[in-house]
Amino acid sequence: xxxxxxxxxxxxxxxxxxxxxxxxxxxxxxxxxxFELSFSSEEPYTxxxxxxxxxxxxxxxxxxxxxxxxxxxxxxxxxxxIGKILSASxxxxxxxxxxxxxxxEESEKxxxxxxxxxxxxxxxxxxxxxxxxxxxxxxxxxxxxxxPCEVARKWTPFEISIVSVPADPTVGVGRELDDAPETITGxxxxxxxxxxxxxxxxxxxx
Numbered sequence: 001x002x003x004x005x006x007x008x009x010x011x012x013x014x015x016x017x018x019x020x021x022x023x024x025x026x027x028x029x030x031x032x033x034x035f036e037l038s039f040s041s042e043e044p045y046t047x048x049x050x051x052x053x054x055x056x057x058x059x060x061x062x063x064x065x066x067x068x069x070x071x072x073x074x075x076x077x078x079x080x081x082i083g084k085i086l087s088a089s090x091x092x093x094x095x096x097x098x099x100x101x102x103x104x105e106e107s108e109k110x111x112x113x114x115x116x117x118x119x120x121x122x123x124x125x126x127x128x129x130x131x132x133x134x135x136x137x138x139x140x141x142x143x144x145x146x147x148p149c150e151v152a153r154k155w156t157p158f159e160i161s162i163v164s165v166p167a168d169p170t171v172g173v174g175r176e177l178d179d180a181p182e183t184i185t186g187x188x189x190x191x192x193x194x195x196x197x198x199x200x201x202x203x204x205x206x
Contacts, residue, residue, distance in 0.1 A: 025114055025122065033101040033111060034086070039124040039160045040095035044149060051149040054126075056093040057142070062156040063088045072099045073161040074110055076125055082107040085160060095124065097160055110162055121163040130154035 025037045040061075045052050054060075070085030083101040090096070101111040113119040134140045134147030145151060 025120060027115070028098065031100075033083075033103070034098065035101075035114065036096065036098050037122050037160075038094045039088075039097055039122050040126075040157065042093045042144075044145070053145055053149055053151045054155060055151050055153050056090050056095065060153060060155065061090060061095065062154070063090075065156060065158050066097065066160070070097075071159060072101070073159050074106075075163050076123065076159070076161045078159075080106065082110045082162065088157070095157065099160065114162060119162055119164060121165070123161045123163045124157045125159045125161065126155050126157040128152040128155040 025035050028034045028036055040054055040056070042053055042056050066085050066088040070088060071081050072083035072085060074080040074082050081102070083099050086098040086100055088095065088097045101107050101114075110119065130153045132140060132151040132153050134145060134149050134151065136148040138147045139145070140147070140149075140151055
């Protein structure tokens with residue numbers, strides 16, 4: 001078991017990440033165009049390089065950006081701002097946000113689809129500052145996880161998106177293999193995922 005801090009350029013896991021969740025988007029009564037939604041969880045997620053877990057313990061998330069200048073996007077497009085983040089917090093090991101949709105034409109279209117239940121996907125864009133690497137068969141420092149896996153111990157969410165096609169609807173809105181070298185679907189994706197998991201196990205055994 002080892003802990004490391006990554007810096008930009010050091011690792012293919014140091015850049016911008018995205019993961020989606022089939023979230024419960026709930027309208028807040030008495031507050032116009034305002035919803036509460038979950039945007040992250042501690043559910044293990046298999047990326048092409050291994051299993052990723054986002055820590056939600058005290059101090060793990062830096063929510064400063066979301067709470068001060070956070071925006072709501074559509075499909076992670078920085079040019080399609082559809083609302084603002086009123087507040088973000090951690091509750092029961094999940095990232096929870098209160099968002100409010102804007103009133104321009106483009107935002108109205110997405111708002112109506114969320115209101116009608118057509119759009120249910122939520123995804124978060126984030127960067128990881130510190131990883132804990134857990135070797136195969138070993139326990140993480142807090143005893144919660146068994147390796148092989150990598151736990152994001154310090155990470156910063158910087159935007160939340162309503163997404164039209166969540167990649168994996170298993171935990172609250174699936175995730176996207178955004179950092180994979182190419183788009184892979186079906187059995188080819190499963191084969192690569194299995195190969196990468198075995199590679200991670202072999203590396204951890206060295």
